[in-house]
Amino acid sequence: MQQLLTFHKRSSGRWDAQWNDQTGDQDLYRKVRQDSGTINLIIYNPTFKLAGSFILTQTQPSNKTLKLYELFGIKVERSPQRAVVGSDVTLSCTISKLSDTVSLQWKHRNSSQQDRRNTDQIRLNNTVYLIVRHVAIEDQELYTCEVQENGSSILTGKAHFSVYPDLYQESYTLYRSGTDRSELDLICRSVASTYNAAAWTWSSHHLPNQEKKIATASKSQPIDVNRTDFGSRLVPTVGHFNGRTFSVRIVPVLFDDAGVYTCSLGSRKFVTIKLITVKVTAEPSDAETEGDTVTPTCSVSDVTEPMRLVWINSDGRTVGEKTLNGRNGEEKSLRLIIQKADRGRGNWICAVFYQNRPQVLVPYYLEPSGK
Template sequence: MGSDVTLSCTISRLSDTVSLHWKSRDSSQQDNTDEIHLNNTVYLIARHVGAENQNLYTWEVQENDSIVLTGNTNVDVDQNLLNKIYTLYRPGTNHSELDLICEALSELNETKWTWRSSQFQNQEKEIASTIRSQPIDVNRTYFENRLVPTLGNFNDRSFSVRIVPVLFDDAGVYTCSLGSYKFVTIKLTTVKVTAEPSDTVTEGDTITLTCSVSDVTESMRLAWINSDGKTVGEKILNGGNREEKSLRLIVQKADRGRGNWICALFYQNTPKVLIPYYLKVNMRARPLPDIWIVTVLGYLLVKLVVAVGLICCLKRMNRKSNSGNPHKATGNETDDAQDAVALQTLNSDTDLRP
């Protein structure tokens, strides 16, 4: 009880009109699940199974949005937490939660939760404690207001606390103890996504997305998945001391509408953590033409039109004059003289500076 479970439903062929889905039969528990589609399989990650009877699930095959096949799955939950050790995986996001569940009968002994950080493994710190029928004392030194008890008083059985939201540095080992006896131990592994240069980029820029895991003790796999459900990058982690526990994805020339990715952590080919990442892309500002250039070009264009019109008028007047007076000089000399006057007028007008 309190651990996570991953359910999977696979179909032999997945056409464009067919889709797979998981859902909880208790609608109030939908927020404790994550769904991911990879190839012909849909996975459902259910968190803290068994708590509040959230162990009933349904899979569905839909064709053209109509259910054509369905089935129920029940998860058998062991209620006895004595000497249990299990691992939980959580994203370091604003919406993640961690329930530290301890169901233990304690009549006289002090019950407490301790935390040993992944960064300082030799230091075990007490984060919450209580005695029978007494208020739960929470130490806010390490988690501040993010650590809260699920019940006001210890009712001789349920001594559970919750961390909301979970941060990347919360990774480590959490232990519920009765006196000097360790009852249940929970190992927390966290995953986070960072972006450089920032979460918001301009269209055409290059950005680097990094998916990191806090601790690797066994073989794991990090993967980047695009909006089409296709893996665009992956890395196997084996837990070596010098091993870099992260996977980078370089997004070249960020484009609008293509800013959705998922960072996924797999353990033994089973997805454990999904972090959707939505990249905000701003439209690049288009440079405006220089106002002085526009002004000068417009001025010169007007002058050119005026000059051409003036030359055409002078030529027309010259032709009419020659046709009315045959004794007047004709030929190129008169035309050239009038053209020279027009050009001189144009030069005097255009010899201006903006």
């Protein structure tokens, strides 16, 4: 609580305003002004950090509250700042205060696309995150954060981000869960030239120094897929290589698919994708268990930079957290102990956070019976 202004009434009926502390937040003093001669305040171009309660209190002849205004703010951010076609983008929408009557959610501007498979959404405390996988050019202005109070929309924030089509010499990291609904699109294309040959190679995280060709093609010819390691899960997304576009898909993604994928067009390396995979296992693993606890474990394939494993419950609250730094011998997993009394809550999610943004969400669902 911070006193801002004290008002004194003149005999003429006008009010004089005196700031209580001019050494405080300079942004506050620049943006908050007295409506001349009155006890009204005007806030110019309010920013997120000015959200809060503004209270007008009478001090003479007796103490009482005359007015209370609650000013809410939302802040929309994106990560990374620069995205290329095929990479993932995490959008965050933070509200200054989340009351019981207020909800926060991401919406797609085209309602028919609301349940697209390429997005995941989760709320953690006062922030709702949206992970958009394999972004395309048309994704740039499609998402809005909506604030609802008692079911009615009261405020929206637009998330604009740029997606660059040129993939030449690009590299980025993708995170995928080892679940049935997980997909990996390996997108490679040239915007400037055509090429007579193309290849996708894979270096497993188990054997980082051994590259395997998993797909090759010659111009105007069908794409040849090596199914030794991926079987029928690896499929071309186009029938023939047209000299520019050479993309394949892995579905579903397995935990051991982690590694480095590289696309070459002609003799040029175009795009390099590092895939980090995440899985959840549980003990006991029986379909039915009557024990006192169940212990799901969230594991990550690689730790190249500091990241966090976070268990989140159905209320959007953190119930377990571990920071991984990639040190030799470090256990790349986080366990959660679920008591028998908590099983009815059902949903838990393991999230991998990098640079304070979730990169992948792996759900774990437990029925009240323990199934």
